[in-house]
Amino acid sequence: MTKKVLIMTQNFYPVIGSAGNRMKNIFQLLNQNNVEAxxxxxxxxxxxKSMYKDRVFWDDEDLNKKTEKIIRVPIKDRNFSKNIIKRLFFFLEIMYRFILLMWKLRKEKYDYIYVSTPPIFIVFSAFFGKKLMKSxxxxxxxxxxxxSLIGVKTFDNKVIINLFRILEKRMYKMAEYIVINSKGFTKHIKSKLKEDSTTPIIYLPNGPRASEIVETKIVDKEFRIIYAGNIGLAQDIDRLKLIARMLNDRDIYFDVIGYGVKADEFTEYIHSNDLNNVVLHKPSTRKKSLELIKNSKVAIAFxxxxxxxxxxxPGKLIDYMTCKTPIIAGVKGVAAKVITESQTGYVFEHQDVHAIVNQIVILKNNPQKLLQLEENCLSTVKEDFLWEKNINKLLDIIS
Incomplete structure (x- = not known):
């Protein structure tokens, strides 16, 4: 008997970024494997919201046709603000609209509800659906x-933070299964569950589809560096500015595909300092972004x-590997361990910008080392991060 799953998420095709791409892959692969998602x-x-009026983002005709399986809730035209209070009200609005939709769907028989967080407020609309549909x-x-809200240093109201922590623990306890995209989450989540909890925690990382993997890099005389992804509160924009200046001074091209609350600030810095070797690209489709990464020699993450x-x-690390583009990163913990153990690049203290730029120059003068790192990227992404392989972990739960 075919299982039926309702996936609840704020981010889905054609939304750019790792979250939207992740949910797109889960939706498509479940439907391709005898699960009605x-x-x-x-x-x-x-x-x-306005950027999606451009049809260039709607580039998957298969998904464009699946209108009966995709329910989209209208929301107000709000930009993602730095103001945390405005963002919280935005998330609460989504939760309210999801609850209304769950009530309309109450006669549907879903075996599972698969809900993705953050934001956690969507999860509480999923709890409503779980009770209503007995899923x-x-x-x-x-x-x-x-x-992570505390980590970006935009909100420190202890009363509300403590309330969020209570909601977080409740969220973990209400789930029959917990799926994570980083092994680094395991210890934290277990600490919030009861000691005798048997709730399975399944590691399902972000990754490419087989068709996206780059087997052969394009040979280009220009030595280009790339940064692709969010320029937001979790990223160190001051370090990114300094790297841009130092690469420009060394006559090295630096491509930046950036979006997020700090993107305008970074753009203004590039223009006001006449950094002519820094090329800014507007947010684009995943296909075009991967193409640009593929044409780069080295990628940067922060x-x-x-x-x-x-x-x-970060999902961008896996995107870099997908394109056989070695990584130089100012990260620590899980991300640093993945890069180091897979030998797909180099990791430095995030504030050590000079060491990062010096390593880029070393690689520029050592094409053989670059080739080895590229091959390590290819083998790592095939072995550990391929969606067609890892989706079986989720299929095992559902079936």
């Missing part, structure tokens, strides 16, 4: 919340130095 999501709005709940944790971010495995 439906999506309950919002209208695309990250990093802003089992699979909770996906893509970020430790509220710890997270700020808060402990909570040592548990994170």
């Amino acid at each position: 439906h999506i309950l999501t919002t209208e695309p709005a990250y990093p802003n 089992r709940l699979i909770l996906e944790v893509r970020d430790l919340w509220p710890d 997270l700020n130095d808060e402990d909570v971010f040592s548990t994170v495995l």
Whole structure:
């Protein structure tokens, strides 16, 4: 008998970034493996709603046709603000709209509800659906919340933070299964569960589809560096500015595909300092972003130095490996361990910008070492991060 699953997420195709791509892959691969998966999501709005009026982002005709399986909740046209209070009200609005939709769907028989967090408020609308439809709940944790909220240093109200911690513990306890995209989350989640808890925690990392993996790099005379992804509160924008200046001074091209609350600040810095070797690219589709990464020799990643971010495995790292592009990163913890053990690049203290740039120059003058790192990227992504292989962990739960 075919199982039926309702996936609840704020981020879904055509939303750019790791979260939207992750949920797209889960939805497609479940449906391709004899599971009837439906999506309950919002209208695309990250990093802003207006950009999705451009049909270039709607580049998957298969998903464009699956309208009966994709339910989109309309939301107000709000940009993702730095103001945490405004963002919280935005998330509460989504929770309220999801609850209304769950009531309309109450006669549907879903065997499982698969809900993705953050934000955690969507999870509580999933609890409503779990009771209403008598479904089992699979909770996906893509970020430790509220710890990550504290980590970006925008909100420190202890009363509300403590309330969020109570909600977080409740969230873990209500789930029959917990799915994580970083092994670094395991210890934290177990500490929030009872000692005798038997709730399974399943590691399901981000990754590429087989068709996205780059087997052969394009040979290009230009030595280009790339940064792709969020330029937000979790990233160290001051270090990124300094790297851009130092690469420009060394006549090395630096491509940046950036979006997020700090993107405008970074853009202004590049223009005001006449950094002519820094090329800024507007947010684009995953296909175009991977193409740009593929044409780069080295990729850069950054997270700020808060402990909570040592548990994170950023999706951009896997995208870099997918394109056979070695990584130089200012990260620690899980991300640093993955890069070091797979020998796909180099890791430095996030504030050690000079060491990062010096390593880029060393690689520029050592093409043989670059080739070895590229091959390590290819073998690692095939072995550990391929979606067609890892989706079996989720299929085993559902079946």
